[in-house]
Amino acid sequence: MNKIKIAPSILAADPVQLGAELKKIEEAGADYVHVDVMDGHFVPNLAYSPDIVRALRKVSKLPFDVHLMISEPKKYIEAFVKAGADIITVHEEVTDDYAEMADFIHSFGVKAGISVKPNTPIEKLEKDIDKFDLVLIMTVEPGFGGQSYIESMNEKIKKTRSLIDKSGKNIELEIDGGVTVENVSTAVKCGADVLVAGSTVFRAPDVKAVIAEMRENAK
Numbered sequence: 001m002n003k004i005k006i007a008p009s010i011l012a013a014d015p016v017q018l019g020a021e022l023k024k025i026e027e028a029g030a031d032y033v034h035v036d037v038m039d040g041h042f043v044p045n046l047a048y049s050p051d052i053v054r055a056l057r058k059v060s061k062l063p064f065d066v067h068l069m070i071s072e073p074k075k076y077i078e079a080f081v082k083a084g085a086d087i088i089t090v091h092e093e094v095t096d097d098y099a100e101m102a103d104f105i106h107s108f109g110v111k112a113g114i115s116v117k118p119n120t121p122i123e124k125l126e127k128d129i130d131k132f133d134l135v136l137i138m139t140v141e142p143g144f145g146g147q148s149y150i151e152s153m154n155e156k157i158k159k160t161r162s163l164i165d166k167s168g169k170n171i172e173l174e175i176d177g178g179v180t181v182e183n184v185s186t187a188v189k190c191g192a193d194v195l196v197a198g199s200t201v202f203r204a205p206d207v208k209a210v211i212a213e214m215r216e217n218a219k
């Protein structure tokens with residue numbers, strides 16, 4: 001399995017201090033910056049545009065892990081890549097042809113991820129999982145930060161891990177939503193290796209300590 005990566009979600013950062021918040025997580029040892037993009041259609045909320053990504057790109061060296069919770073991802077992928085995205089993740093629920101979508105994302109020279117909502121069975125990805133660099137399991141209903149981790153997703157993480165292992169490819173297994181210092185241990189045992197955390201990281205009094213604690217508990 002890959003080394004555990006921590007991907008703080010800037011949805012929970014202080015919007016007035018975004019630049020400083022990014023510096024803080026970089027100094028604290030985060031591996032990715034998780035950028036949530038919402039269109040008010042695929043999910044009932046709005047978040048971050050390519051312009052924000054472009055501005056933030058200047059203040060961080062970390063890879064930008066861009067999670068597109070939008071109904072028409074194809075329209076916007078190029079704009080996010082040009083703005084500085086390193087990984088682009090789209091949702092299974094809006095993608096008919098995954099293999100083609102993975103090729104489309106790769107054609108811009110970035111890594112490709114595919115995500116599933118809690119009620120979407122992971123078996124849907126069985127056929128072309130090997131086309132992707134990352135699989136993102138939503139552990140809450142997408143749309144908002146600060147929700148509680150859905151425990152039954154641990155079974156899905158296990159299934160995903162075995163699909164990935166079967167593929168023989170080096171695919172990251174990311175989880176997103178309600179991730180805390182307490183629940184990372186089980187999630188990692190089930191096979192997760194990239195941990196998105198919004199509230200847990202940005203609402204912590206000591207960001208460095210909380211990231212270290214997550215890593216420790218993930219061992």
Ligand code: DX5
Pocket residue numbers: 009011012034036067140141142143144145146147176177178179196197198199200
């Ligand atoms: C939810 C987003 C998450 C969210 C996680 O739709 O995809 O990335 O910011 O926030 P927490 O960690 O607070 O649940």
Ligand code: ZN
Pocket residue numbers: 009034035036067176196
């Ligand atoms: Zn996300």
